[in-house]
Amino acid sequence: MRTCAESFQGLILRSMGRQHGDALLPRGMEITFCDQVFLIGSGLIWNLYFAVLALAFGFFLATGLALAKASPRAWLRKPAGGFIFLFRGSPLFIQFFFAYEALSLLPRTGVDIPLLVTTITLETQWLTRAWAGALIVLFFNTAAYSAEIFHGALKAIPRGDLEAADAYGLTGLARFRRVIWPTMLRLAWPSYTNEAIFLFHATALVYFSAFPAWQQMGDALYYARYFADQTFNPFVAYPIAAAYFVLLTLVLIGVFGYINRRLNRHLPRAARARIRFRPQYIR
Amino acid sequence: MFPFCTDPTVLPDWQWFACYLTTATHLAMYRSVLVVLLLMALAAPLALALGFLGALAMRSAFVPFRAVGTVYVSMVRGVPDIIFFLFVPLALDQAVEYVLHKIRCPDWSEPIRRGNDFVVCAQAKFPLSSSPAWIHDIWGFTLALIAFALVFGAFAANTLHGAMAAVPRAQTETAEAFGMSPAQAFRRVLLPQMWVYALPGLSNLWMILTKATPLLFLLGIQDIVYWARELGGQKTGLYAYPHPDWRVWYFLGVLCFYLTLTWVSQRAFDRLMVRMNHGQATFGGDALRKAAP
Amino acid sequence: MKKLTLSLASLALALSTTGVMAQQVVRMGSEGAYPPFNYINEANELVGFEIDLGNELCRRAELTCEWVINDWDTIIPNLVGGNYDTIMAGMNATESRAEVISFTQAYKRPDPSAYMALVGTDPSVIQSGVIAAQSNTVQSGMVADTEATLIEFPTPDETIAAVRSGVADAVLADRDFLLTYQRDSDEFEFLDTVMPPGQGVSMGTRQSDDELRATFNAAIDEMKADGSLNEMLVEWFGDETPLFE
Known part of the structure; x- marks a missing residue:
């Protein structure tokens, strides 16, 4: 029986590849509880990778999409609306499937792009890998959801704020950066927190449906399934994965709560507190 | 299905497709759409009821209630639904049989857990193993329903809790000034008004519920995604209707199904929101009042 | 006396359980x-x-x-x-x-497991190529033991599709299962067979x-x-x- 320290050393970075830990995963009856805790924890690296990058990139695309959807120009509004509808209206599960199918149809040798003098061969193989393909799907997905939230917030910006901006002579980019954008964020933040939680949870779907795992590098759920299958007992591995997710979700809520307080710090104390605290005389 | 379907190998294209698309498995796939809709129709009110209880527990002044409500909501919200579905229904199933075993076979001397096995007496099997297959199917569906209701109940509880807190304090204060008891104030003033605040969140939740239904196949229900995978995969010469990998087309169909479903629900919620806004002291309500002649 | 009733009871229990069995x-x-x-x-x-x-x-x-x-x-x-x-x-x-x-x-x-690949594939991919297998099968464990790159799919169907699209060089699965695909078209051939445990x-x-x-x-x-x-x-x-x- 190996010790916990050995498990930790061999497995904690295993999800990054065989060269970063044991080449072979523990099998069958030799699996210890520590193996399960550390390998599933190692898989979380991928969940965090997908969640952090998709949210970071998606945030900017979402702002753009929300502005486009609120735009009076039809050629901006219509495509943005269509994009949002497509990604909000269909299950992520199916989006992953289509992305994988479409990306694996790209020619294996790469795409030749003729330039004036030379030809550049664009590699496409890496797109079928989860780290790229699934990230793109998650990025589009969260952009669509967040854009809808931002769009709602954009419409809810109090008229007084905009009038005040006008009175200060703010126009164009300055007006957007100093008044519209911060207010939009402040209003959208509680819903956006929810979206971030959902996206973080959605990362568990990556290796579950369409994208294959290479060299047994997968996310927390991939390893939880591996253990559930090796030990034939779903009541240890899945609760471990669930506990990790609860923990990280709490961290996420903490971080987003901190940002929320920063966004609202200019408000009078009573207005800030009102959302969170309320005497309990009605039951 | 059609009289000309007896030998598919000799049929011209259009007849081959007519026969292919009406095989018993395809009919089962069309029926599975109803299963998905039925699950949503049942899970939504159940989740709402559970969410209501959860929200009440979270607001309760009685600490144990508040603790139970808060723990339930934050636990379930913290776990991806897919992981929840992978072990909770199985645990639920065994819990039911364990309780039945304790009630129906009190004299049973052997242990229930024998090594890896979970063995209860024959009378405690739920459903009994002699029951016809459809009873097992209904039980499987019920387990899935409970799993969905538990997950979405937690999200609904959070939304409703927020909505109850969003009703302006002055409203309930006024109600109490009129001499209403807290219970009356809750029922007559807070409850009718909170829906307008809850609706955006609830409609969002409905959309998420819609898009979580592809996970039904994890719970052993033969839903539309199960059939799309099963029928779309390559069929070799062993089958009467051999074809290459057609999963793309099947999933395209499933995609259209879900897009239609969300589009219709979005329209319905938009209308409902307009009705809810009538007579409310909100921006939306003001707009409606101004628009009226 | 007590012993007798006890054994009678256990006999009745035995009878009733076999009765249930039937x-x-x-x-x-x-x-x-x-x-x-x-x-x-x-x-x-x-x-x-x-x-x-x-x-x-x-x-x-x-x-x-x-x-x-x-x-x-x-x-x-x-x-x-x-x-x-x-x-x-x-x-x-x-x-x-x-x-x-x-x-x-x-x-x-x-029955042996078999490596199946597109016709004309170099058999050296078994040691150095990309091998597809269904996740959580005996075969995925077997590929993990070799130097080849293992790529795992949730369903057996997808492993075949991966070989066809070129994502994987070959698939390792039960020979009986692969045979139906190999017989059906002339695009696949077997590279090697191995005995699973x-x-x-x-x-x-x-x-x-x-x-x-x-x-x-x-x-x-x-x-x-x-x-x-x-x-x-x-x-x-x-x-x-x-x-x-």
């Missing part, structure tokens, strides 16, 4: 997605070698049997959890599985269910003795399949 329905779990072992045909019926065999075994053992379809991933937890009583799903009796459930004797000889395809039962296992073992013995099992094997797997003497 009329009890035996629920048989299968996957329904692994032709030709078990699959769902166009008429939405569960068919295949194991379904024919299972029904015949039940007839000989005078049991009432009913089939239950269950996902491969949870097929063993659901057996030990008591949702059905046997597994017949092309399951190889490996040591690690035998730690958790008990197997009857094999009803199909261990295990005693052969067997029926899985709960470890505590000694009585049921003995019943089925006796029925399999009978079918081996009179040659009807061999007939069934040839009917579903062709002439090349290894038979029982």
